[in-house]
Amino acid sequence: MAMDGSSSKAAPDLRVDVAIVGGGMAGLTAACGLAQYGLEIAVIDTEAPQDLTAQTFDGRCSAIAYASVQMLKSLKIWPPLEDTAQPIKEIRVSDGESRHFLHFDFAQIGNQPLGEMVENRHLRQALFFRASQLGNLHLLAPARVEAVTRDQARAHLVLKDGRTVSAALAIGADGRNSRMRQQAAIQTPRWRYNQVGIVATVAHELPHCAIAHERFLPDGPFAILPLTGNRSSLVWTARASSEKAIMGLSPRAFEAEVQRRMGDFLGKATVCGPRWSYPLGLHMAERYIDTRLALIGDAAHGIHPIAGQGLNMGLRDIAALIEVLVEAARRGEDIGSPFVLERYQRWRRTDNVVLALVTDTLNRLFSNDIAPIRHARDLGLSVVNRLPVLKRFFMSHARGTVGKLPRLLEGHPL
Ligand SMILES: Cc1cc2nc3c(=O)[nH]c(=O)nc-3n(C[C@H](O)[C@H](O)[C@H](O)COP(=O)(O)OP(=O)(O)OC[C@H]3O[C@@H](n4cnc5c(N)ncnc54)[C@H](O)[C@@H]3O)c2cc1C
Structure with missing residues (x-):
């Protein structure tokens, strides 16, 4: 994408309130929400919808926190997911072979699911x-998008096929290597973990009883996340140096390795479908806004999947941004003005930095086998497990119900 400012001054082919670059899960959610509240929206993605939804495109499943589910319901996105989403009622966290563990149970918070696997x-x-x-x-x-210019009045996008889009605000939802972010020269500290997330789906003999398991193994966490039917989604964090060997295993050898890590509590596990590998890293844009630009989702930040919070963080951004923009539009304010965009950044960035640091620390603490650290974290697990107040605190975080929530996350319309 050449972002050289060579946009034409002729009347644009499409004039909208908001142009969203990136139609992934973040970009499309923002688009649906803003359009539901009456704004004129364009979404541009390099991929065709049938490719983005193909079985071979993305093997991941997402743990959608309770509050995020409320938002998807408010935005009328949830109904088709009703039959395929699997509620998470309990989470069990264990550390290798240690007898210490941590158990979160939805019965302790009024039988409301902690989230849904989708x-x-x-x-x-x-x-x-x-x-x-x-x-x-x-x-x-x-x-x-071939070129973007943003000035005090509007954002102008020129597409490769020659079409032009003019918007009061451009939203960068174009993922971790966001060109929109780069074009705005927004500094983005980032580092790679020496790890990859290997993702696969397994069918197993015994029911999972809606329990999610997070096992801390020396190379990193191994998550067994319940799906509908007797199926689970696995996120196996492995050292980056082992990626080639694991991805190259024969189906039978891969299944044996998976079974070894899962243990036999779900009976025999059969891997269904392909396996995927994702590099893991952390990045955090120093600013989420620029002239006529706001960043959302992985374009703004990316974190380790250890707590299944990356997309949830993005959804919280989107809920806040929709609320800020819709209220501004109702008051007759310019939705792309710095005053309006500043409200969004103030609301979200600090929360995201804190969560990114927490996931980073958890990963460093649990992805090793150093004896004193192992003893300290086992003690931590056991202490939290015995203190109902602390457990409820962590469960509220997992459910995304902490802090000043945007209205959509509380399930309220705007
Ligand atoms: C192994 C793993 C497990 C995870 N599990 C969870 C979980 O359980 N819960 C959770 O909350 N999060 C989870 N996450 C994080 C979550 O998957 C991401 O945060 C989320 O997918 C980011 O979505 P996005 O729409 O911001 O970005 P993307 O999915 O990267 O979408 C970006 C879109 O922009 C488009 N695009 C890119 N460049 C351009 C361009 N120049 N012009 C137009 N379009 C463009 C792309 O085609 C793409 O469609 C996990 C991540 C990993 C790696």
């Missing part, structure tokens, strides 16, 4: 379906 492709399908119901949402995909 296959990413199902969430993408639900988002495209909702988008198709909104006449003021223009989906331009596949389409590539």
Whole structure:
């Protein structure tokens, strides 16, 4: 994408309130939400919808926190997911072979699920379906943004096929290597963990009883996350140096390694479908805003999946941004003005920095086998497990119900 400012001054082909670059889970959720509240929206993605929802595109499943589910319900994205989402009622955290563990149980918080497991492709399908119901949402995909200029008045986008889009605000939702962020020269501290997340789905003989398991093994966490039916999604954090060997294992050898890590509490596990590998890292943009620009989702930040919070963080950004923009529009303010965008940044960035540091620390603390650290963390698990107040505190964080929540996350319309 050449961001050289060579946009034409002729009348644009499409004039909207907000142009969103990136139609992934973050970009599409923002688009559906803003369009639901009456703004004219364009979404541009380099991939066609049928490719983004193909079984072969993204093998991940997401743990969607309780508050994020309330938001997806408010935005009418949730109904098609009703039958395929799996509630998470309990979480069990254990440390290798240690007898200490931590157990979160939804019975301790009024039998409200901690969250729901959703296959990413199902969430993408639900988002495209909702988008198709909104006449003021223009989906331009596949389409590539070739040039962007942003001035005091508007943002101008030129697509590769020559079409032009003019917007009061551009939103960068174009993922971890965001070109929108780069074009705005926003510094983004980042580091790679020496780890990859290997993702696969297994079917197993025994029911999972809606329990998510997080096992801390020396190379990193191994998560067994419940899906509908007797199936679970695995996120196996492995050293980056082992990636090639693991991805190259024969199906039978891979299944044996998976079974060894899972143990036999779910009976025999059978790997269904392909396995995927994702590099793991952390990045955090120093600013989420620039002239006529706001960043959301992985374009703004990316964290270790140890707590299943990356997308949830993005959804919290989006809930806040929708609330800020919709209120500004109702008051007759310019939705792309620095005063309005500043409200969004103030609301979200500090929370995100704190969560990123917490996940970073957890990963460093648990992805090693150094004896004194192992003893200290086992003590920590056992202390938290015995203190109901602390347990409720952690459960509230897992459910995303802490802090000054945007209204959509409380399930309220705007
Ligand atoms: C192994 C693993 C497990 C995870 N599990 C969880 C979990 O359980 N819960 C959770 O909350 N989070 C989880 N996450 C994090 C979550 O998957 C990400 O935060 C989320 O996918 C980010 O979505 P996004 O829409 O911001 O970015 P992306 O999914 O990267 O979407 C970006 C979109 O922008 C488009 N694009 C890129 N460049 C351009 C361009 N120039 N022009 C137009 N379009 C462009 C791309 O085609 C893409 O569609 C996990 C992550 C990993 C790696």
